[in-house]
Amino acid sequence: MKKKIPKIILILSFIPYAFVLLYGVYSAFFGFEFFATSYGFQGFSDSIIIMTILLCYFPVIPICLIYQLVYLTVLIIKNRHNVPKKTVLWISSVIALILIIIAVSFIHF
Numbered sequence: 001m002k003k004k005i006p007k008i009i010l011i012l013s014f015i016p017y018a019f020v021l022l023y024g025v026y027s028a029f030f031g032f033e034f035f036a037t038s039y040g041f042q043g044f045s046d047s048i049i050i051m052t053i054l055l056c057y058f059p060v061i062p063i064c065l066i067y068q069l070v071y072l073t074v075l076i077i078k079n080r081h082n083v084p085k086k087t088v089l090w091i092s093s094v095i096a097l098i099l100i101i102i103a104v105s106f107i108h109f
Helices: 004-012 015-030 040-057 060-080 085-105
Strands: none
Touching: 004 060, 015 040, 015 060, 040 060, 060 085
């Protein structure tokens, strides 16, 4: 069970992307009202952009993305090379730190 928890969390980390996509499809058919109501592809694209910005403002998508990248890094390093666990954790934490620094550098208040 202990080995299945990271895989379950990885699968759950894709839920925000699915939510944004499904909300975009919903908005394409029933309209998306931001400044004016838009339908079709315009409603789809507007809702995806607004919801993605909203989920990045409340850091849901960045946290999910960081977890996915760290999980894949750990998976690749452990399967390709016989690297100690401590080294894998250091490498994944450095990658996560770099991603956080890049994400914070794009935030303008």
